[in-house]
Amino acid sequence: MFKFLKDKLKGAISKFSKKAGEETAAEEPIKEEAKQEVIKKKEEQIGKEGKIGETKEKKPEEEPKLGEEIEKFEEKEEVKEEKGLFGKLKEKIVTTKLSYRKFENLFSDLELTLMENNVALEAVEKIKNDLQQNLVEKPIKRTKIEETVRESLKKSIGDLFKIDKINLLGKIKEEEKPFVIAFFGVNGSGKTTTIAKIANMLEENKISCVLAASDTFRAASIEQLQHHADRLGIKIIKHEYGSDPAAVAFDAIKHAKAKNIDAVLIDTAGRLHSNENLLKEMKKIIRVAKPSLKVFVGEAITGNDCVEQARRFNESVGIDGIILAKADIDEKGGAAISISYTTKKPIMYLGIGQGYADLKEFEPNLIVEGLGL
Ligand SMILES: Nc1nc2c(ncn2[C@@H]2O[C@H](COP(=O)(O)OP(=O)(O)O)[C@@H](O)[C@H]2O)c(=O)[nH]1
Ligand SMILES: [Mg+2]
Incomplete structure (x- = not known):
């Protein structure tokens, strides 16, 4: 049933994860084109529902103001110390923190993929909020980004069906x-x-x-x-x-x-x-x-x-x-x-x-x- 969406989603997740983990401190330009496309899709959906006034654009508190200096990535080297039988074991973990702005930018591709495959706005917003909660400003091992994105999507989409079944x-x-x-x-x-x-x-x-x-x-x-x-x-x-x-x-x-x-x-x-x-x-x-x-x-x-x-x-x-x-x-x-x-x-x-x-x-x-x- 998801022939089209499955492949597209796979590509979008992998692109999202790769970009999220990219080692670049350079400010990425906002992808205006992608944003415009998302806005257009949203307007189409809202237009159909005829409830323009009712759509809620959620603006999380942590959204940086325009013009503000935004740190794209914060990459940390954490030295984890553990006392083991053979003395101290040092583990070097490279973690990445994704800023809200960066997340917004990266999500636009995924958002478009979901909307192009007829996922309703409300559901897209829910998936976006869940993913944002799991990713933004959280230290994540760089090797685990894709897994985290995948797990978050899995849980979020699974949650869409938390309704009593009819036997x-x-x-x-x-x-x-x-x-x-x-x-x-x-x-x-x-x-x-x-x-x-x-x-x-x-x-x-x-x-x-x-x-x-x-x-x-x-x-x-x-x-x-x-x-x-x-x-x-x-x-x-x-x-x-x-x-x-x-x-x-x-x-x-x-x-x-x-x-x-x-x-x-x-x-x-x-x-x-x-x-x-x-x-x-x-x-x-x-x-x-x-x-x-x-x-x-x-x-x-x-x-x-x-x-x-x-x-x-x-x-x-x-x-x-x-x-x-x-x-x-x-x-x-x-x-x-x-x-x-x-x-x-x-x-x-x-x-x-x-x-x-x-x-x-x-x-x-x-x-x-x-x-x-
Ligand atoms: N491929 C496919 N066609 C279906 C399915 N259910 C119904 N159809 C077809 O859709 C058309 C309309 O179905 P119908 O039962 O007459 O719709 P109704 O007007 O709502 O009663 C018919 O040609 C059905 O054979 C389905 O699950 N799969
Ligand atoms: Mg009939």
Whole structure:
């Protein structure tokens, strides 16, 4: 999933580390070009989110004022004395201290790499702050710089997923029947396909389910769900096109109750997340079906748009978890890195293809390992 980012990141880390350890006291010119590019990228992202006033530029206290004399590097020779069995052992360690200014300069490459790969601004800022805390004004052995950068990134990115997981199968087995899951997301994000994959997984785990064709809006949506239901041998509840989606969900739940079926999977129409009618429709489905779980299905390849959609769906209907479809064709991976941090909701599964078995349980390690950290 991170084909592109992995290589770029590797290059950026190595460049960062090499430059950070370079023995030069000469003042490096501020890389205006790189800075401008970062600013441009940030403006693009902020523009999309439409929240220009809300972005916070954190200015750490230790940031030197312009014009101030800045010491780029402080290189020290430390003589460590240790009393050992054979007398004094002297170890000469060459350490490097990175100034805030130097860090800012070096981070711009890494920052650009992350942003070009669709990592959301908030996540980039968090990663930057963590790295800064671990590196700036800390004596670090010169041979350990790359390791320190790598470890910091690994921990920082891992921390982006410190959110309680959802054990879907366990929850369905434990909670009251039927367990109702409503799937939301924009048009074409992969909802219907994902529902078929989930239904298949539930059946494999001896959990029965019924599908509710509550996308009564999009042409051929009912036939699409019907096709999956037929292939999987699962019951589908459907009405006419243009009928009330909440009524379809209601009938599916009624059917599940009557037949003692474990779970109900509600497919919904995905028009634009800003669409008022859709919002009303989603709210009605939620009011009527009272889903045990509201899942946002996003398209990993759309990067920042996907993260932004998740945020908006969460604000309007409140989502519990996320499924990122099309992770198999996403070479950047920024949405997967950022979406949980931005919404504070866990990624439950990744869609990794168009087959029924192409659903992978999400583990934060997939990200850290995928990035080669
Ligand atoms: N490569 C790939 N394609 C997918 C995945 N999930 C869905 N798709 C494809 O994306 C397209 C839209 O999916 P669909 O389920 O109809 O989206 P919906 O409009 O949200 O219901 C279809 O062609 C699917 O086959 C996935 O994980 N990987
Ligand atoms: Mg659909």
